[in-house]
Amino acid sequence: MTDTLTITDNRTGKQYEVPIQDGAIRATDLRKIKTSGDDFGLMTYDPAYQNTAACRSRITYIDGDKGVLLYRGYPIEQLAEQSTFLETAYLILFGELPGAAALESWVREITVHTMLHENVKKLMEGFQYDAHPMGIMLSIVGALSTIYPEAKRVQDDEIRQRQIRRLIAKVPSIAAYAYRHNTGRPYIYPDNSLSFTGNFLNMLFKMTEVQYRPHPILERALDVLFILHADHEQNCSTSVMRGIGSSQADPYSSLAGAAAALYGPLHGGANEAVLRMLKEIGSIAHVPEFIKRVKGGDGRLMGFGHRVYKSYDPRARIIKQTADQVFGVTGRNPLLDIALELERIALEDDYFVTRKLYPNVDFYSGLIYQAMGFPNEMFPVLFAIPRTAGWLAQWEEMLLDPDQKIARPRQIYTGAAPRDYVPREKRQQP
Numbered sequence: 470m471t472d473t474l475t476i477t478d479n480r481t482g483k484q485y486e487v488p489i490q491d492g493a494i495r496a497t498d499l500r501k502i503k504t505s506g507d508d509f510g511l512m513t514y515d516p517a518y519q520n521t522a523a524c525r526s527r528i529t530y531i532d533g534d535k536g537v538l539l540y541r542g543y544p545i546e547q548l549a550e551q552s553t554f555l556e557t558a559y560l561i562l563f564g565e566l567p568g569a570a571a572l573e574s575w576v577r578e579i580t581v582h583t584m585l586h587e588n589v590k591k592l593m594e595g596f597q598y599d600a601h602p603m604g605i606m607l608s609i610v611g612a613l614s615t616i617y618p619e620a621k622r623v624q625d626d627e628i629r630q631r632q633i634r635r636l637i638a639k640v641p642s643i644a645a646y647a648y649r650h651n652t653g654r655p656y657i658y659p660d661n662s663l664s665f666t667g668n669f670l671n672m673l674f675k676m677t678e679v680q681y682r683p684h685p686i687l688e689r690a691l692d693v694l695f696i697l698h699a700d701h702e703q704n705c706s707t708s709v710m711r712g713i714g715s716s717q718a719d720p721y722s723s724l725a726g727a728a729a730a731l732y733g734p735l736h737g738g739a740n741e742a743v744l745r746m747l748k749e750i751g752s753i754a755h756v757p758e759f760i761k762r763v764k765g766g767d768g769r770l771m772g773f774g775h776r777v778y779k780s781y782d783p784r785a786r787i788i789k790q791t792a793d794q795v796f797g798v799t800g801r802n803p804l805l806d807i808a809l810e811l812e813r814i815a816l817e818d819d820y821f822v823t824r825k826l827y828p829n830v831d832f833y834s835g836l837i838y839q840a841m842g843f844p845n846e847m848f849p850v851l852f853a854i855p856r857t858a859g860w861l862a863q864w865e866e867m868l869l870d871p872d873q874k875i876a877r878p879r880q881i882y883t884g885a886a887p888r889d890y891v892p893r894e895k896r897q898q899p
């Protein structure tokens with residue numbers, strides 16, 4: 470027997486049975502409830518999709534109250550400790566951990582796609598020397614759709630698989646080019662003898678040495694950070710990826726849109742904002758004053774709070790450990806003490822406790838990236854690299870889901886009633 474929800478329309482006394490499946494009702498089932506004779510049917514009003522499931526997904530599970538994050542059922546803590554980013558990307562995309570042979574060929578397929586078309590260099594030259602690398606990255610990703618026009622055939626599995634590999638492999642190369650452009654250094658070609666993260670560090674930081682050798686602790690720390698950022702179910706940028714993809718646009722165009730969503734300070738720009746905030750606070754002595762200001766509604770404690778996590782973000786806990794390892798190599802980031810003090814005070818403060826505001830993944834990631842030598846502008850780019858795997862997995866899931874159509878929310882119209890055009894000379898407005 471299916472569970473149903475009985476809705477009584479108080480105006481007419483009519484009752485409606487709406488099936489409940491997986492803890493949800495279908496919004497379209499409400500259409501049979503009419504608010505007037507010519508009504509289209511009852512809608513749900515849910516700005517910012519706070520209580521709307523827009524898809525069924527088998528990829529990532531979050532229990533925000535318990536602080537649980539699973540990729541394809543595997544706890545993030547175990548993956549961060551035992552997996553690599555590329556293995557985790559495979560898991561996210563294909564649903565299972567790869568066997569040894571599958572992993573080897575997956576790594577090889579990604580590795581052979583790391584090189585960028587030489588035209589990309591010409592595109593890069595069009596950007597101002599100080600262009601934000603995130604703006605560069607999302608533009609170049611979008612531009613790749615013109616280099617790979619076959620990508621339009623999104624229903625063709627073989628073509629789709631090729632673009633997935635290209636994007637995972639090339640986004641780090643684009644990110645590195647953007648950084649080198651910004652710093653006025655020559656672009657570095659990929660070194661396929663290095664790991665995914667090792668090669669990325671090579672493309673960023675290689676100078677005149679014959680072969681760049683990444684520091685193993687920093688290489689592993691970045692890989693762990695990539696694992697933590699690989700997917701996070703239906704967040705803002707992922708919803709954009711699915712939304713653009715639902716029109717059957719090619720994956721480069723969809724991913725450029727997703728990256729644009731990630732650029733915003735409330736999403737991928739948050740760790741950059743955390744560092745700005747820590748710098749502005751300046752010293753531990755100013756922390757209580759800053760907290761008072763935030764509580765008074767003047768600004769937010771960046772890196773705190775989350776739409777879904779209402780307890781400690783599990784990624785924040787792992788990142789804190791990674792920070793210790795990185796600082797062991799790079800030396801301690803002086804802003805860390807301010808961050809620790811902010812966290813200590815906020816976790817004891819009623820304002821933050823009652824609103825269930827805990828540190829999120831961005832609270833510490835910026836400190837690590839800064840210690841590793843990344844300028845602030847690179848932070849959202851460092852988020853976009855691993856999230857590419859999640860975006861692509863979600864995009865493909867959407868394309869193969871028979872329930873999905875082109876995304877098209879409805880609205881409640883609150884504008885003017887029909888009226889006649891007023892000639893310019895007769896208008897009241899100045």
Ligand SMILES: CC(C)(COP(=O)(O)OP(=O)(O)OC[C@H]1O[C@@H](n2cnc3c(N)ncnc32)[C@H](O)[C@@H]1OP(=O)(O)O)[C@@H](O)C(=O)NCCC(=O)NCCS
Nearest residue numbers: 735736739763769770771772773774775776824829830831
């Ligand atoms: C992440 C975030 C956008 C989620 O927002 P949300 O789910 O829409 O939550 P709301 O904005 O409705 O906030 C709920 C309450 O907590 C307060 N709040 C939320 N985050 C806060 C923060 N970081 N600092 C201070 N107060 C905060 C809000 O002012 C609001 O208080 P009120 O009920 O008195 O009005 C929000 O917590 C935020 O802006 N955090 C800082 C940015 C950040 O770190 N983003 C990275 C996310 S991974």
